[in-house]
Amino acid sequence: MFFVNFALQTQEWGEVLFSRILPVGDDNWGCCRPLCGTPWGDGLVVVSGDDLSHALHGRALPLLRTLGVPPEVRLRRIPSDWRPCAGQRGCITYQQEFCQPCLKMPGCFVPPELSGEAVILASSVALAWRDGRYVIRVEGSEFVV
Numbered sequence: 274m275f276f277v278n279f280a281l282q283t284q285e286w287g288e289v290l291f292s293r294i295l296p297v298g299d300d301n302w303g304c305c306r307p308l309c310g311t312p313w314g315d316g317l318v319v320v321s322g323d324d325l326s327h328a329l330h331g332r333a334l335p336l337l338r339t340l341g342v343p344p345e346v347r348l349r350r351i352p353s354d355w356r357p358c359a360g361q362r363g364c365i366t367y368q369q370e371f372c373q374p375c376l377k378m379p380g381c382f383v384p385p386e387l388s389g390e391a392v393i394l395a396s397s398v399a400l401a402w403r404d405g406r407y408v409i410r411v412e413g414s415e416f417v418v
Contacts, residue, residue: 275304275397278406283333289340290406292398293325301410305398307391312355313384313398316347317408322415344402348374351399359383359392378403 276292283289294303294317301319308314320339328336342350351374358364358372360383371377384395401408 275394276401276408278401281328281333281336283328283337285334285337289333289337290404292401292406292408294408294410296411301412303410304390305394305410307387307389308394308398311387311391311395312351313395316350316398316402317410319412320409322411322413325409325411326415340407344405344407345376348376348378348399348402355384355386357385359385374399374402376403 276294278290278292281289281291294301294305297303297306300306302309302314305314305317308317318340320336324336324339327333356373357369358367358381360381361367361369361372364372364381366379371379372382374382378399380400382396382399384392384399387395398408
């Protein structure tokens with residue numbers, strides 16, 4: 274498991290969907306460390322633990338202000354050389370307009386330019402964005418009530 278998925282019901286934006294990267298020790302990149310320096314890693318939102326805690330307790334505005342552009346915009350911002358599905362050559366269902374980061378991207382999308390574990394991680398991030406989820410890294414400690 275790479276992420277914890279959850280939803281926040283907010284007065285400002287209604288329901289907001291999240292995928293939180295699970296940290297490994299003090300590393301807030303967690304298992305997503307291989308995405309560091311890639312367009313997939315650059316699209317992850319860094320939020321403070323304090324803002325996340327406040328949001329989970331009903332005060333979401335500080336967290337919402339840090340989210341930036343919506344997930345579907347993050348999909349469109351992936352550079353062109355990182356967009357085409359790496360599995361296109363042997364795929365009988367390949368369609369150029371859908372087999373890339375977009376809202377109609379199939380679940381079998383394989384990001385190019387990556388290898389090993391990074392492929393699975395980038396695909397997971399792309400699918401979270403496709404589904405309208407902000408993928409977040411939490412920086413700093415959270416408070417517990």
